[in-house]
Amino acid sequence: MLITKLKNKEEILLLLEKKPFIIKCFGCKEVYFPEDEIEELLKGNESKIIGVARLDYLCREEFSKLYLTRYSSQIKKSGAIIVFSCGVGVQVLAKLCIDKKVLAGCDTYSLDGFQGLSVQNANCEQCGECYLNYTGGICPLTACSKGLLNGPCGGAKNGKCEVSPEMDCGWELIYKRLKGLKIENVTKESKVLIRNYKRILDELGYNKNNIKGE
Amino acid sequence: MAFAKKIQSGEFTITSEIGPPKGVEIEGILKEAETLKDKVDAFNVTDLQSSVMKLGSLATCRLLVERGLEPIFQITCRDRNRLALQSDLLSAYVLGIRNVLVLTGDHTVLGDHPQAKPVFDLDSISLLKAATGLMEGKDMVGNELVGKPEFLLGAVVNPGADPLEPQIIKMEKKIEAGAKFFQTQAIYDLKSFENFMNIVGKFNVPVLGGIVLLKSAGMAKFMNEKVAGINVPDKYITMMAEANKEDRPKVSIQIAAELIKGMKGLCQGIHIMPLGWEKHVPSVLENSGF
Numbered sequence: 001m002l003i004t005k006l007k008n009k010e011e012i013l014l015l016l017e018k019k020p021f022i023i024k025c026f027g028c029k030e031v032y033f034p035e036d037e038i039e040e041l042l043k044g045n046e047s048k049i050i051g052v053a054r055l056d057y058l059c060r061e062e063f064s065k066l067y068l069t070r071y072s073s074q075i076k077k078s079g080a081i082i083v084f085s086c087g088v089g090v091q092v093l094a095k096l097c098i099d100k101k102v103l104a105g106c107d108t109y110s111l112d113g114f115q116g117l118s119v120q121n122a123n124c125e126q127c128g129e130c131y132l133n134y135t136g137g138i139c140p141l142t143a144c145s146k147g148l149l150n151g152p153c154g155g156a157k158n159g160k161c162e163v164s165p166e167m168d169c170g171w172e173l174i175y176k177r178l179k180g181l182k183i184e185n186v187t188k189e190s191k192v193l194i195r196n197y198k199r200i201l202d203e204l205g206y207n208k209n210n211i212k213g214e
Numbered sequence: 215m216a217f218a219k220k221i222q223s224g225e226f227t228i229t230s231e232i233g234p235p236k237g238v239e240i241e242g243i244l245k246e247a248e249t250l251k252d253k254v255d256a257f258n259v260t261d262l263q264s265s266v267m268k269l270g271s272l273a274t275c276r277l278l279v280e281r282g283l284e285p286i287f288q289i290t291c292r293d294r295n296r297l298a299l300q301s302d303l304l305s306a307y308v309l310g311i312r313n314v315l316v317l318t319g320d321h322t323v324l325g326d327h328p329q330a331k332p333v334f335d336l337d338s339i340s341l342l343k344a345a346t347g348l349m350e351g352k353d354m355v356g357n358e359l360v361g362k363p364e365f366l367l368g369a370v371v372n373p374g375a376d377p378l379e380p381q382i383i384k385m386e387k388k389i390e391a392g393a394k395f396f397q398t399q400a401i402y403d404l405k406s407f408e409n410f411m412n413i414v415g416k417f418n419v420p421v422l423g424g425i426v427l428l429k430s431a432g433m434a435k436f437m438n439e440k441v442a443g444i445n446v447p448d449k450y451i452t453m454m455a456e457a458n459k460e461d462r463p464k465v466s467i468q469i470a471a472e473l474i475k476g477m478k479g480l481c482q483g484i485h486i487m488p489l490g491w492e493k494h495v496p497s498v499l500e501n502s503g504f
Protein backbone atom coordinates (compact mmCIF):
# COMPACT_ATOMS: atom_id res chain seq x y z
CA MET A 1 0.00 0.00 0.00
CA LEU A 2 1.17 3.50 -0.65
CA ILE A 3 0.21 7.09 -0.18
CA THR A 4 1.01 10.05 -2.36
CA LYS A 5 1.72 13.51 -1.01
CA LEU A 6 2.08 16.75 -2.90
CA LYS A 7 5.61 17.98 -3.46
CA ASN A 8 6.22 21.29 -1.75
CA LYS A 9 4.22 24.22 -3.05
CA GLU A 10 7.12 26.30 -4.40
CA GLU A 11 8.40 23.35 -6.39
CA ILE A 12 5.01 22.77 -8.02
CA LEU A 13 4.42 26.45 -8.72
CA LEU A 14 7.74 26.45 -10.56
CA LEU A 15 6.57 23.51 -12.65
CA LEU A 16 3.38 25.40 -13.56
CA GLU A 17 5.51 27.97 -15.40
CA LYS A 18 6.05 25.35 -18.11
CA LYS A 19 2.41 25.71 -19.31
CA PRO A 20 1.57 22.16 -18.38
CA PHE A 21 -1.21 19.75 -19.08
CA ILE A 22 -2.24 18.21 -15.78
CA ILE A 23 -3.20 14.63 -15.16
CA LYS A 24 -4.59 13.61 -11.79
CA CYS A 25 -4.91 9.96 -10.98
CA PHE A 26 -7.63 8.87 -8.61
CA GLY A 27 -6.66 5.27 -9.29
CA CYS A 28 -6.78 2.42 -6.92
CA LYS A 29 -8.69 2.28 -3.68
CA GLU A 30 -5.62 1.31 -1.63
CA VAL A 31 -3.98 4.60 -2.38
CA TYR A 32 -4.54 7.98 -0.83
CA PHE A 33 -4.50 10.76 -3.42
CA PRO A 34 -4.33 14.38 -2.25
CA GLU A 35 -7.11 15.54 -4.55
CA ASP A 36 -8.35 18.43 -2.41
CA GLU A 37 -4.81 19.73 -1.90
CA ILE A 38 -4.21 19.63 -5.65
CA GLU A 39 -7.40 21.64 -6.27
CA GLU A 40 -6.37 24.23 -3.75
CA LEU A 41 -2.88 24.54 -5.19
CA LEU A 42 -4.08 25.00 -8.74
CA LYS A 43 -6.65 27.61 -7.78
CA GLY A 44 -5.66 30.98 -9.15
CA ASN A 45 -3.20 29.42 -11.60
CA GLU A 46 -5.75 28.31 -14.18
CA SER A 47 -4.31 30.63 -16.84
CA LYS A 48 -1.01 28.76 -16.78
CA ILE A 49 -2.61 25.38 -17.27
CA ILE A 50 -3.45 24.03 -20.71
CA GLY A 51 -5.89 21.44 -19.42
CA VAL A 52 -6.68 19.01 -16.65
CA ALA A 53 -7.65 15.36 -16.83
CA ARG A 54 -8.83 13.28 -13.91
CA LEU A 55 -8.17 9.64 -14.71
CA ASP A 56 -7.85 6.35 -12.90
CA TYR A 57 -5.25 3.59 -13.04
CA LEU A 58 -2.53 5.48 -14.89
CA CYS A 59 -0.32 2.55 -13.99
CA ARG A 60 -2.12 0.44 -16.59
CA GLU A 61 -0.23 1.26 -19.73
CA GLU A 62 -2.99 0.19 -22.13
CA PHE A 63 -5.59 2.35 -20.37
CA SER A 64 -3.27 5.33 -20.27
CA LYS A 65 -2.53 4.97 -23.95
CA LEU A 66 -6.24 5.25 -24.76
CA TYR A 67 -6.70 8.19 -22.42
CA LEU A 68 -3.85 10.06 -24.03
CA THR A 69 -5.45 9.92 -27.50
CA ARG A 70 -8.45 11.70 -26.01
CA TYR A 71 -6.29 14.60 -24.81
CA SER A 72 -3.69 14.58 -27.56
CA SER A 73 -4.43 18.05 -28.96
CA GLN A 74 -4.15 19.69 -25.53
CA ILE A 75 -1.02 17.74 -24.67
CA LYS A 76 0.52 18.83 -27.94
CA LYS A 77 0.05 22.48 -26.98
CA SER A 78 1.46 22.02 -23.48
CA GLY A 79 5.02 22.64 -22.36
CA ALA A 80 5.06 19.61 -20.09
CA ILE A 81 2.79 17.11 -18.41
CA ILE A 82 2.49 17.22 -14.64
CA VAL A 83 1.20 13.98 -13.23
CA PHE A 84 -0.28 13.75 -9.76
CA SER A 85 -0.05 10.05 -9.05
CA CYS A 86 2.26 7.50 -7.52
CA GLY A 87 5.66 6.97 -9.12
CA VAL A 88 4.36 4.19 -11.32
CA GLY A 89 1.79 6.42 -13.03
CA VAL A 90 4.41 9.06 -13.79
CA GLN A 91 6.77 6.49 -15.26
CA VAL A 92 4.09 4.96 -17.47
CA LEU A 93 3.19 8.37 -18.90
CA ALA A 94 6.85 9.29 -19.39
CA LYS A 95 7.24 6.10 -21.39
CA LEU A 96 4.17 6.85 -23.50
CA CYS A 97 5.06 10.50 -24.16
CA ILE A 98 8.75 10.32 -24.95
CA ASP A 99 8.76 13.67 -26.73
CA LYS A 100 7.27 15.51 -23.75
CA LYS A 101 8.63 16.32 -20.33
CA VAL A 102 6.59 14.32 -17.88
CA LEU A 103 6.91 15.63 -14.32
CA ALA A 104 5.85 14.31 -10.96
CA GLY A 105 3.68 16.51 -8.74
CA CYS A 106 3.71 14.06 -5.85
CA ASP A 107 6.12 12.09 -3.71
CA THR A 108 5.19 8.48 -3.10
CA TYR A 109 5.49 6.91 0.33
CA SER A 110 5.02 3.35 1.32
CA LEU A 111 2.60 2.20 3.98
CA ASP A 112 2.90 -1.14 5.69
CA GLY A 113 0.32 -3.75 4.98
CA PHE A 114 0.09 -4.42 1.29
CA GLN A 115 3.73 -4.86 0.28
CA GLY A 116 4.18 -7.69 -2.14
CA LEU A 117 0.63 -7.70 -3.43
CA SER A 118 1.07 -5.07 -6.07
CA VAL A 119 3.01 -5.84 -9.21
CA GLN A 120 3.56 -2.12 -9.59
CA ASN A 121 6.04 -2.12 -6.72
CA ALA A 122 8.54 -3.02 -9.39
CA ASN A 123 9.29 0.47 -10.62
CA CYS A 124 8.33 2.72 -7.73
CA GLU A 125 10.20 2.28 -4.48
CA GLN A 126 7.86 4.64 -2.62
CA CYS A 127 10.87 6.58 -1.41
CA GLY A 128 8.96 9.71 -0.43
CA GLU A 129 11.05 12.09 -2.56
CA CYS A 130 10.22 11.43 -6.19
CA TYR A 131 13.26 11.92 -8.45
CA LEU A 132 11.43 11.49 -11.74
CA ASN A 133 11.58 15.23 -12.51
CA TYR A 134 15.37 15.03 -12.78
CA THR A 135 15.58 11.80 -14.71
CA GLY A 136 13.18 12.03 -17.63
CA GLY A 137 10.50 10.04 -15.86
CA ILE A 138 12.60 6.92 -15.31
CA CYS A 139 13.20 6.07 -11.65
CA PRO A 140 16.94 5.84 -10.86
CA LEU A 141 16.26 3.92 -7.66
CA THR A 142 14.58 1.04 -9.43
CA ALA A 143 16.11 1.23 -12.93
CA CYS A 144 19.72 1.30 -11.61
CA SER A 145 20.89 -1.80 -9.73
CA LYS A 146 22.76 0.45 -7.29
CA GLY A 147 19.98 3.03 -7.06
CA LEU A 148 22.46 5.76 -8.00
CA LEU A 149 21.08 9.28 -8.13
CA ASN A 150 23.83 11.22 -9.89
CA GLY A 151 24.63 9.32 -13.07
CA PRO A 152 25.92 5.98 -14.31
CA CYS A 153 28.59 4.10 -12.34
CA GLY A 154 30.49 3.31 -15.51
CA GLY A 155 30.15 -0.44 -15.10
CA ALA A 156 27.72 -1.02 -17.96
CA LYS A 157 28.86 -2.80 -21.12
CA ASN A 158 26.89 -2.49 -24.36
CA GLY A 159 24.06 -0.82 -22.49
CA LYS A 160 23.74 -3.68 -20.01
CA CYS A 161 24.27 -3.50 -16.27
CA GLU A 162 27.30 -5.11 -14.62
CA VAL A 163 25.05 -7.32 -12.50
CA SER A 164 23.36 -9.03 -15.44
CA PRO A 165 23.60 -9.08 -19.24
CA GLU A 166 19.79 -9.18 -19.27
CA MET A 167 19.38 -5.94 -17.37
CA ASP A 168 19.51 -2.55 -19.09
CA CYS A 169 21.72 0.14 -17.58
CA GLY A 170 19.11 2.39 -15.98
CA TRP A 171 21.26 5.48 -16.40
CA GLU A 172 21.76 4.81 -20.08
CA LEU A 173 17.97 4.72 -20.43
CA ILE A 174 17.72 7.99 -18.50
CA TYR A 175 20.46 9.59 -20.59
CA LYS A 176 18.73 8.57 -23.83
CA ARG A 177 15.37 9.81 -22.60
CA LEU A 178 16.80 13.20 -21.60
CA LYS A 179 18.68 13.38 -24.88
CA GLY A 180 15.43 12.63 -26.73
CA LEU A 181 13.80 15.49 -24.84
CA LYS A 182 16.60 17.67 -26.21
CA ILE A 183 17.84 18.57 -22.76
CA GLU A 184 21.23 19.55 -24.09
CA ASN A 185 23.24 19.84 -20.94
CA VAL A 186 21.96 17.11 -18.72
CA THR A 187 24.11 18.38 -15.85
CA LYS A 188 22.07 21.52 -15.59
CA GLU A 189 19.00 19.37 -15.08
CA SER A 190 20.15 18.23 -11.69
CA LYS A 191 22.08 19.21 -8.62
CA VAL A 192 23.91 16.63 -6.50
CA LEU A 193 21.14 14.42 -5.21
CA ILE A 194 21.43 12.67 -1.88
CA ARG A 195 18.67 10.46 -0.65
CA ASN A 196 16.93 11.46 2.55
CA TYR A 197 15.86 8.29 4.33
CA LYS A 198 14.42 10.36 7.14
CA ARG A 199 11.33 10.94 5.04
CA ILE A 200 10.28 7.31 4.98
CA LEU A 201 11.49 6.71 8.52
CA ASP A 202 9.32 9.60 9.72
CA GLU A 203 6.39 8.15 7.81
CA LEU A 204 6.93 4.86 9.62
CA GLY A 205 6.82 6.73 12.93
CA TYR A 206 10.56 6.44 13.73
CA ASN A 207 12.46 9.28 15.17
CA LYS A 208 9.52 11.20 16.55
CA ASN A 209 11.61 13.12 19.07
CA ASN A 210 14.56 13.81 16.85
CA ILE A 211 14.57 17.35 15.60
CA LYS A 212 17.98 17.19 13.94
CA GLY A 213 18.65 16.63 10.28
CA GLU A 214 16.51 17.01 7.12
CA MET B 215 52.60 15.94 0.09
CA ALA B 216 54.85 15.16 -2.84
CA PHE B 217 52.19 13.57 -5.03
CA ALA B 218 49.82 16.54 -4.76
CA LYS B 219 52.62 18.97 -5.47
CA LYS B 220 53.85 17.03 -8.50
CA ILE B 221 50.48 16.43 -10.11
CA GLN B 222 49.44 20.04 -9.60
CA SER B 223 52.71 21.32 -11.03
CA GLY B 224 51.85 19.67 -14.34
CA GLU B 225 54.79 17.29 -14.17
CA PHE B 226 54.19 13.80 -15.59
CA THR B 227 53.08 11.70 -12.63
CA ILE B 228 53.18 7.95 -12.13
CA THR B 229 50.95 5.97 -9.81
CA SER B 230 50.64 2.24 -9.29
CA GLU B 231 48.24 0.06 -7.40
CA ILE B 232 48.33 -2.30 -4.45
CA GLY B 233 45.64 -4.88 -3.80
CA PRO B 234 45.61 -5.86 -0.11
CA PRO B 235 45.62 -9.63 0.52
CA LYS B 236 42.72 -11.80 1.56
CA GLY B 237 44.12 -12.30 5.00
CA VAL B 238 46.77 -10.62 7.08
CA GLU B 239 50.06 -11.52 5.45
CA ILE B 240 51.00 -8.22 3.95
CA GLU B 241 54.77 -8.03 4.34
CA GLY B 242 55.48 -9.31 0.81
CA ILE B 243 53.28 -6.69 -0.82
CA LEU B 244 54.82 -3.88 1.20
CA LYS B 245 58.35 -5.05 0.30
CA GLU B 246 57.39 -5.08 -3.37
CA ALA B 247 56.05 -1.54 -3.06
CA GLU B 248 59.26 -0.41 -1.41
CA THR B 249 61.28 -1.52 -4.44
CA LEU B 250 59.25 0.97 -6.51
CA LYS B 251 59.77 3.83 -4.08
CA ASP B 252 61.78 6.07 -6.38
CA LYS B 253 59.91 5.16 -9.54
CA VAL B 254 56.30 5.68 -8.51
CA ASP B 255 54.87 8.87 -7.03
CA ALA B 256 52.00 7.27 -5.13
CA PHE B 257 50.28 3.93 -4.63
CA ASN B 258 46.54 3.47 -4.90
CA VAL B 259 45.29 0.93 -2.40
CA THR B 260 42.15 -0.80 -3.62
CA ASP B 261 39.05 -1.05 -1.43
CA LEU B 262 37.74 -4.61 -1.61
CA GLN B 263 38.33 -4.65 -5.36
CA SER B 264 35.64 -6.47 -7.37
CA SER B 265 33.63 -6.70 -4.12
CA VAL B 266 35.91 -9.44 -2.77
CA MET B 267 36.40 -9.31 1.02
CA LYS B 268 40.01 -8.48 1.84
CA LEU B 269 42.24 -6.58 4.21
CA GLY B 270 41.16 -2.95 4.25
CA SER B 271 42.50 -0.07 2.23
CA LEU B 272 42.72 2.27 5.23
CA ALA B 273 45.02 0.00 7.27
CA THR B 274 47.18 -0.78 4.24
CA CYS B 275 47.50 2.92 3.43
CA ARG B 276 48.72 3.57 6.97
CA LEU B 277 51.35 0.82 6.63
CA LEU B 278 52.59 2.54 3.47
CA VAL B 279 52.82 5.86 5.29
CA GLU B 280 54.91 4.19 7.99
CA ARG B 281 57.35 3.03 5.32
CA GLY B 282 57.66 6.43 3.76
CA LEU B 283 55.51 5.59 0.73
CA GLU B 284 52.67 7.83 -0.35
CA PRO B 285 49.27 6.13 -0.53
CA ILE B 286 46.09 7.04 -2.40
CA PHE B 287 43.22 5.77 -0.26
CA GLN B 288 40.53 4.26 -2.48
CA ILE B 289 37.12 4.52 -0.89
CA THR B 290 33.93 3.05 -2.36
CA CYS B 291 30.25 3.45 -1.51
CA ARG B 292 29.42 -0.24 -1.79
CA ASP B 293 29.43 -1.26 1.84
CA ARG B 294 29.32 1.79 4.09
CA ASN B 295 26.64 4.36 4.68
CA ARG B 296 27.34 8.09 5.01
CA LEU B 297 28.17 7.84 8.72
CA ALA B 298 30.89 5.27 8.15
CA LEU B 299 32.23 6.94 4.99
CA GLN B 300 32.66 10.33 6.63
CA SER B 301 34.17 8.73 9.73
CA ASP B 302 36.65 6.72 7.65
CA LEU B 303 37.72 9.89 5.86
CA LEU B 304 38.43 11.54 9.21
CA SER B 305 40.28 8.40 10.32
CA ALA B 306 42.36 8.47 7.15
CA TYR B 307 43.42 12.03 7.84
CA VAL B 308 44.57 11.38 11.41
CA LEU B 309 46.49 8.36 10.13
CA GLY B 310 48.51 10.60 7.82
CA ILE B 311 46.68 9.79 4.59
CA ARG B 312 46.29 12.81 2.31
CA ASN B 313 45.17 11.46 -1.07
CA VAL B 314 41.74 9.93 -1.56
CA LEU B 315 40.28 8.34 -4.67
CA VAL B 316 36.50 8.23 -4.50
CA LEU B 317 34.57 5.54 -6.37
CA THR B 318 31.02 4.22 -6.42
CA GLY B 319 32.27 0.62 -6.30
CA ASP B 320 31.27 -2.62 -7.96
CA HIS B 321 27.97 -4.22 -7.06
CA THR B 322 28.14 -6.73 -4.20
CA VAL B 323 26.73 -9.55 -6.34
CA LEU B 324 29.93 -9.55 -8.43
CA GLY B 325 32.15 -10.49 -5.51
CA ASP B 326 32.71 -13.41 -3.18
CA HIS B 327 29.92 -12.45 -0.75
CA PRO B 328 26.92 -12.08 -3.08
CA GLN B 329 24.67 -12.52 -0.02
CA ALA B 330 25.75 -9.12 1.34
CA LYS B 331 23.55 -6.03 1.47
CA PRO B 332 24.51 -3.59 -1.27
CA VAL B 333 24.67 -0.21 0.45
CA PHE B 334 25.27 2.63 -2.06
CA ASP B 335 23.85 5.16 0.39
CA LEU B 336 26.06 7.71 -1.41
CA ASP B 337 27.69 7.56 -4.81
CA SER B 338 31.02 8.86 -6.10
CA ILE B 339 29.64 12.36 -6.60
CA SER B 340 27.82 12.74 -3.29
CA LEU B 341 30.82 11.25 -1.45
CA LEU B 342 33.16 13.75 -3.14
CA LYS B 343 30.81 16.49 -2.05
CA ALA B 344 30.78 15.12 1.50
CA ALA B 345 34.60 14.95 1.55
CA THR B 346 34.81 18.54 0.30
CA GLY B 347 32.44 19.53 3.10
CA LEU B 348 34.64 17.82 5.70
CA MET B 349 37.61 19.78 4.35
CA GLU B 350 35.57 22.93 4.94
CA GLY B 351 34.98 21.83 8.53
CA LYS B 352 31.40 20.59 8.24
CA ASP B 353 29.78 17.18 8.12
CA MET B 354 26.97 16.34 5.70
CA VAL B 355 24.25 17.85 7.86
CA GLY B 356 26.25 20.97 8.60
CA ASN B 357 27.59 20.14 12.07
CA GLU B 358 30.93 21.79 12.81
CA LEU B 359 34.04 19.61 13.02
CA VAL B 360 36.81 20.09 15.54
CA GLY B 361 39.71 20.64 13.15
CA LYS B 362 39.55 20.20 9.39
CA PRO B 363 41.06 17.37 7.37
CA GLU B 364 42.96 18.19 4.18
CA PHE B 365 42.90 15.91 1.19
CA LEU B 366 43.74 15.83 -2.46
CA LEU B 367 40.55 14.29 -3.83
CA GLY B 368 40.56 12.21 -6.99
CA ALA B 369 38.05 10.27 -9.03
CA VAL B 370 37.88 7.88 -11.97
CA VAL B 371 36.64 8.18 -15.51
CA ASN B 372 36.22 5.64 -18.29
CA PRO B 373 37.42 7.12 -21.62
CA GLY B 374 36.33 4.03 -23.58
CA ALA B 375 32.72 4.16 -22.39
CA ASP B 376 30.06 3.99 -25.07
CA PRO B 377 28.16 6.29 -25.05
CA LEU B 378 30.92 8.61 -23.84
CA GLU B 379 28.84 11.70 -23.08
CA PRO B 380 27.37 10.45 -19.77
CA GLN B 381 30.96 9.82 -18.59
CA ILE B 382 31.99 13.35 -19.49
CA ILE B 383 28.91 14.79 -17.79
CA LYS B 384 29.70 12.79 -14.68
CA MET B 385 33.35 13.81 -14.83
CA GLU B 386 32.30 17.43 -14.82
CA LYS B 387 30.00 16.82 -11.86
CA LYS B 388 32.88 15.14 -10.02
CA ILE B 389 35.05 18.18 -10.63
CA GLU B 390 32.30 20.44 -9.32
CA ALA B 391 32.09 18.19 -6.25
CA GLY B 392 35.81 18.52 -5.56
CA ALA B 393 37.82 16.06 -7.69
CA LYS B 394 41.29 17.46 -8.39
CA PHE B 395 42.69 14.58 -10.45
CA PHE B 396 41.43 11.61 -12.45
CA GLN B 397 42.67 8.11 -13.04
CA THR B 398 41.19 6.24 -15.98
CA GLN B 399 40.07 2.75 -16.86
CA ALA B 400 42.71 0.80 -18.79
CA ILE B 401 43.57 2.33 -22.16
CA TYR B 402 44.53 0.18 -25.16
CA ASP B 403 43.42 2.45 -27.97
CA LEU B 404 45.46 5.66 -28.12
CA LYS B 405 43.36 7.13 -30.90
CA SER B 406 40.13 7.08 -28.91
CA PHE B 407 42.02 8.20 -25.78
CA GLU B 408 43.33 11.19 -27.70
CA ASN B 409 39.78 12.02 -28.72
CA PHE B 410 38.71 11.79 -25.07
CA MET B 411 41.56 14.03 -23.93
CA ASN B 412 40.63 16.60 -26.55
CA ILE B 413 37.15 16.77 -25.07
CA VAL B 414 38.16 16.94 -21.40
CA GLY B 415 41.21 19.19 -21.81
CA LYS B 416 38.97 22.19 -21.17
CA PHE B 417 38.39 21.03 -17.58
CA ASN B 418 42.08 21.64 -16.76
CA VAL B 419 42.20 18.76 -14.30
CA PRO B 420 45.12 16.30 -14.50
CA VAL B 421 44.28 12.89 -15.98
CA LEU B 422 46.41 9.80 -15.37
CA GLY B 423 45.88 7.24 -18.13
CA GLY B 424 45.22 3.70 -16.93
CA ILE B 425 47.57 0.82 -17.82
CA VAL B 426 46.59 -2.78 -17.14
CA LEU B 427 49.28 -5.33 -18.00
CA LEU B 428 47.91 -7.98 -20.33
CA LYS B 429 48.71 -11.44 -19.01
CA SER B 430 47.36 -13.48 -21.91
CA ALA B 431 45.23 -13.34 -25.04
CA GLY B 432 42.45 -14.94 -22.99
CA MET B 433 42.51 -12.10 -20.48
CA ALA B 434 42.28 -9.55 -23.29
CA LYS B 435 39.30 -11.34 -24.84
CA PHE B 436 37.62 -11.64 -21.47
CA MET B 437 37.99 -7.91 -20.82
CA ASN B 438 36.70 -7.06 -24.29
CA GLU B 439 33.63 -9.11 -23.61
CA LYS B 440 32.95 -8.23 -19.99
CA VAL B 441 34.67 -5.08 -18.82
CA ALA B 442 33.05 -1.72 -19.46
CA GLY B 443 34.95 0.59 -21.76
CA ILE B 444 37.80 -1.78 -22.57
CA ASN B 445 38.64 -2.60 -26.17
CA VAL B 446 41.95 -4.38 -26.62
CA PRO B 447 42.81 -4.14 -30.33
CA ASP B 448 43.32 -7.39 -32.29
CA LYS B 449 47.01 -6.66 -32.85
CA TYR B 450 47.74 -6.88 -29.11
CA ILE B 451 45.62 -10.00 -28.74
CA THR B 452 47.59 -11.60 -31.59
CA MET B 453 50.93 -10.57 -30.03
CA MET B 454 49.93 -12.17 -26.74
CA ALA B 455 48.53 -15.28 -28.42
CA GLU B 456 51.71 -15.83 -30.43
CA ALA B 457 54.05 -15.47 -27.45
CA ASN B 458 55.25 -18.57 -25.54
CA LYS B 459 54.12 -18.70 -21.96
CA GLU B 460 57.56 -17.62 -20.68
CA ASP B 461 57.75 -14.76 -23.20
CA ARG B 462 54.34 -13.33 -22.30
CA PRO B 463 55.59 -10.92 -19.61
CA LYS B 464 58.14 -9.56 -22.09
CA VAL B 465 55.48 -8.99 -24.76
CA SER B 466 53.10 -7.54 -22.22
CA ILE B 467 55.77 -5.09 -21.04
CA GLN B 468 56.46 -4.13 -24.65
CA ILE B 469 52.75 -3.39 -25.24
CA ALA B 470 52.45 -1.38 -22.01
CA ALA B 471 55.59 0.61 -22.86
CA GLU B 472 54.23 1.41 -26.32
CA LEU B 473 50.97 2.68 -24.77
CA ILE B 474 52.77 4.72 -22.11
CA LYS B 475 55.04 6.37 -24.67
CA GLY B 476 51.96 7.24 -26.69
CA MET B 477 50.26 8.74 -23.65
CA LYS B 478 53.15 11.01 -22.72
CA GLY B 479 52.00 13.80 -24.95
CA LEU B 480 48.30 13.26 -24.30
CA CYS B 481 47.75 13.29 -20.55
CA GLN B 482 49.41 14.31 -17.31
CA GLY B 483 50.54 10.92 -16.08
CA ILE B 484 49.87 7.21 -15.93
CA HIS B 485 48.28 4.85 -13.45
CA ILE B 486 49.57 1.27 -13.63
CA MET B 487 47.30 -1.50 -12.40
CA PRO B 488 49.56 -4.59 -12.37
CA LEU B 489 46.90 -7.02 -10.99
CA GLY B 490 49.45 -9.41 -9.50
CA TRP B 491 52.30 -8.57 -11.87
CA GLU B 492 53.80 -5.94 -9.57
CA LYS B 493 57.27 -7.39 -10.14
CA HIS B 494 57.12 -6.32 -13.79
CA VAL B 495 56.35 -2.67 -13.07
CA PRO B 496 60.04 -1.60 -12.97
CA SER B 497 60.64 -3.07 -16.46
CA VAL B 498 57.48 -1.42 -17.77
CA LEU B 499 58.73 1.97 -16.58
CA GLU B 500 62.25 1.36 -17.81
CA ASN B 501 61.01 0.39 -21.26
CA SER B 502 58.82 3.48 -21.32
CA GLY B 503 61.80 5.76 -20.76
CA PHE B 504 61.43 6.42 -17.01
